[in-house]
Amino acid sequence: MKGGLWSRCLGFKPEHHWKKELAAGAISYFSVVYIVMVNATILADAGIPLQGAMLGTLLTSMIGCLLMAFGGKSPMVVVPGMGINAFFTYTLVHSMKLSWQEALMVVTITGILFAIVAFTSLYKLISQAIPHNLQHGITVGIGLFLTFIGLQKSGIVIAHQTTFVAIGHFNDPKVITACATLLLAIVLFVRNVQGGLLISILAGTGLAYVLGAVEPASTVRTSETVRQYGQLFGELSFSGIVSVAFWIAVFLLLLIVLFENIGMIAAQTNMIGRPDTFKNSLRVLAVTNIFAGILGSSPAVAAAESTAGIAAG
Template identity: 75%
Template sequence: MRLGFWNRSLGIRPEDNWKTELFAGIISYFSVVYIVMVNAAILHDAGMPIQAAMVATLLTSIVGCLLMAFGGKSPIIVVPGMGINAFFTYTLVHSMKLSWQEALAVVTVTGILFAIVAFTSLYRMISQAIPSNLQHGITVGIGLFLTFIGLQKSGIVIAHQTTFVAIGHFNDPSVIVACVTLLLALVLFVRDVKGGLLISILVGTGLAFLLGAVNTSQKVEAGQTFQQYGKVFAQLSWSNMGQMVFWIAIFLLLLIVVFENIGLIASQVAMIDRPENFKGSLRALAVANIFAGIFGSSPVVAAAESTAGIAAGARTGLSSLVSAILFGATFFIIPILTLIPDSAIAPILIVIGGLMVQSVREMDFTDLTEAFPAFLIMVMIPFTYSIVDGMAFGFIAYPIVKLAQNRGREVSPVLYGISLLFVANFVLNALL
């Protein structure tokens, strides 16, 4: 009777193997646990204490994986998304001048709206209204942006008065560590080593200690970690709720979260040959995004690394449940994780950026009215150091070039509306 309850709750069928699911859940965890350090480092750039950001990342991942296990019944790992966390820190906080507390409020409201979209047919309308070229252009642009951030944080690229950027100093121990870590991460990735990114971070950290590129003066106790987290949990600020910038931030974040997750979940449930799990998985992810803002994290996604577990035989929610339990065990090593330097984390941003750029293969370059707006998004996101501004250039250009060729009917009313909102945003910024 008890076994039957677990089978129903986690979507386990007679042909599924419990041992295989358990092993696949372990593989999924080690493939994606690097996100704890990387996401915390990016949230720290927004002003959050690094240890509290790690706790927030872990709690968000645990709840997300549990919701996916019992709600989605799929072997999909839910963690804060790379690219979206960059949007949180470098666009919402740095560019749009929201505090990180206000940005967390944006995440929570976005999660509520995402839930409304996921529990209705709105997700189809939004997905179909935005041309695939623009969707892929956003992914590529964010990938280039992450790469640029990784190059900066590693010291491989530095600021220059005349050319704006220049090559870094390779006699700097931190730069040496970053280069070695990057090369190791690439080698392990192309050889398809499970947990390769995590291994690269650990080796890079060890090398940083050997070369004296780690600050060991700051020791963190477990009690201090959770004391710091008390200043992050549920610290949502609604002070800017009446301002246009707050709702523009929500609108843009919702677009990114919806686009990315619909594509990821659709591909992952197709891999396990259970398309009927799509709705439940999307809804579980939407609810997880509400908790993300409350816990103090950037939005969550269906991790691309879930494919590692799927490749190992995962087909049910049991795999996600195992990963959730292992994320819980990670709490015990947070004080150790705080010693990992930027030089060991930044190369992972470069690798992930390179993976995101592969979306360019899905783009149509034969039609200039489709290609050029997407091109503007790709280049303007990193060059303006703003995901919002980069998206604006492409979304405004798209209807203009279509109208120029008397093809305005190809543009959906929703896209015309989005373009006008971007224009209004530029006008308001110019007037203020």
């Protein structure tokens, strides 16, 4: 495979090994797959059918990842952004009183405006206006953000009214599982074991079932999922397009999507040592966001969890 036609077609450099690439890809997948359920749950609070929202999330991610692989040529996972989905539901729909159909139209128009910026010289003006120190700081911020999410989701830290966060209960099976998995990951990392993070994820998943930290999910009927998605796909509404609230929503969402993606992509392309892929990666995200509204999802971003796969090779 080394130096062969197959390697050139896949874009592998000679020093890259296909096993390492597969392991890194698997790590990226397992690091980010939770977003399918979390995003759908948040969108369901806006009135979108839950199972339809799951399928919309999957389709948006699939299209985004394929475009990023073959168009952006960067190892970034494209998914609906955490935080932006909450803005979609709790600000656009609950606070600004847009229907979820109107909010999906906001997403699509935002994607079109994002594409205008990405496919013109405007993106250079905006990206150059962001100081390099801030771009490097975003890389550190991504790591801290992921660390806090992990500590919170595992129960190691919990919410507290006075101090905002507090230490969780270490007799909780979730906390025990998280600590054991983290310890295993650190040991494998120190010993430089190839695919160590993937091994840790699989071992931690097995331990979670043994300790009762998770339960097997109930069966989902495919026909019901397809039926719900039929009520979601392409359900964009122009009814609020003449209102001031609608265009305020477009402006706010554009700022969030634009600056978050510029920061994320700049940080991650620098991590892989290929800043030249920034332009195409940004354009891929812009096109994906046009599809996001049509497919029934909140805006997409270059997932912060992509750094786990990048770190693994």
